[in-house]
Amino acid sequence: MKAEVQSNIRQSLGKLMDVVSRFDQSQIDVVPFEGSWTAGQVAEHITKGLSGMPRLVAGKTEVTTRAYNAKAQPLRDLFLDFSIKFQSPDFILPTKTVHAQTKLIIGLRQIETELLDVADKNDLTLSLLDFEMPQFGTLTIYEMLDFMMAHAQRHTHQLEHIYARLNP
Template sequence: MRQQLVQEVETTGSSLLQLLSSFSEEQINTRPFEGSWTAGQVAEHITKAGNCGIVYGNVAPSDRQPDEKVTAIKELFLNFDIQMQSPEMVLPTQDSHQKEALLQEVRQIWEKLVHAAQTVPLEDTCLDFELPGFGPFTRLEWIQFINIHTKRHIHQLEKIKARLQTA
C-alpha cells in the first residue's frame, strides 16, 4: 500500500510541476476568462491545501481500514462536472505570482507530502480537522486527499493552459 501511495504522489507532483513549468511568466497571472483563477492562483491554492501539517498533527488509533474513504474522495473530487467552493483558509490571494517562486513552493510542499507518504503510520486517524461530510480521515486518506485534490486542479490548469493558447 505504501509503495503505491508514494508512487501516486510522486507522479502527481511531477505532472503538476511539468504543467506549471509550461506556463510563461505572463500566463501565470493571466485570467483565462471572467470569474476564473489564474494559473498562479491555482498553484497558490494547491500549496495552501497541500500543506501536510494535518498529517503530523494529533492522531489516534483507527478502528477501520486506513483507505476506507479514498473511493468516496476520488468520486467527489475527480468529478469535473461539479463546481466546488474552496474554504476561505485555502483561497488564493489576488497578488501577482512569480513563476519560479511558485514552482519552488510547489516543490517544497510536494517533498513534504512524499516524505509523509514514505514515513508516517498511515493507519492513524488525524484529529485536528475534518473535511465536511467525510468525518475524520486517516493519515493515508489525508495524503490521498491532497493528491486527488491536486489532480482536480491539474485538470483545471490544463483547461486554463488550453484557453490561454487559443486566446
C-alpha cells in the same frame, strides 16, 4: 502501501509542476475567462491546500477502527468529478497578488518532499484528529494523502484548461 502512496505523490505533483511550467511568466496572472482564477491563483490555492501535512501528522492521532482506506475512493470520486464546482474554504483561497512561476514551482517541490517524507515516516493507517473533512469527518493519513493528490489532479485538469484557453 507506502510505495504506492509515494508513487501517487510523485506522479500527481510531477504532472502539476509540468503544467505550471508550461505557462510563460506573462501568462501566470492572466484571467483566461470570466469567473476563472488565473494559473498563478490555482497554483497558490493548491500550494495552500497541500501544505501543513507535517504539522497535521505531528498532532493528535489514534488507531483507526475501520478500514484505513474506506473514505479514499468516495473522496476521489467526488473531487475528480469535473462537473461539480466546489467553493474553496477561505483559508486556502488565493490572493490577487503577482505570482512568480519559479516560486510556485519551488513551493510545489517543497510540498512534494514534505509529503513523501510524511508517507515514509508515518503509520498511514492512523486517524488524524486535528482536522475533519466536511461530510467525511476524520481521515486516516492514507486517506488525507490520497485526497490531497485527487485535489492536485483536479487542479492540474483546471490548469490544462486555462493553458489551452491562453494558447489556442
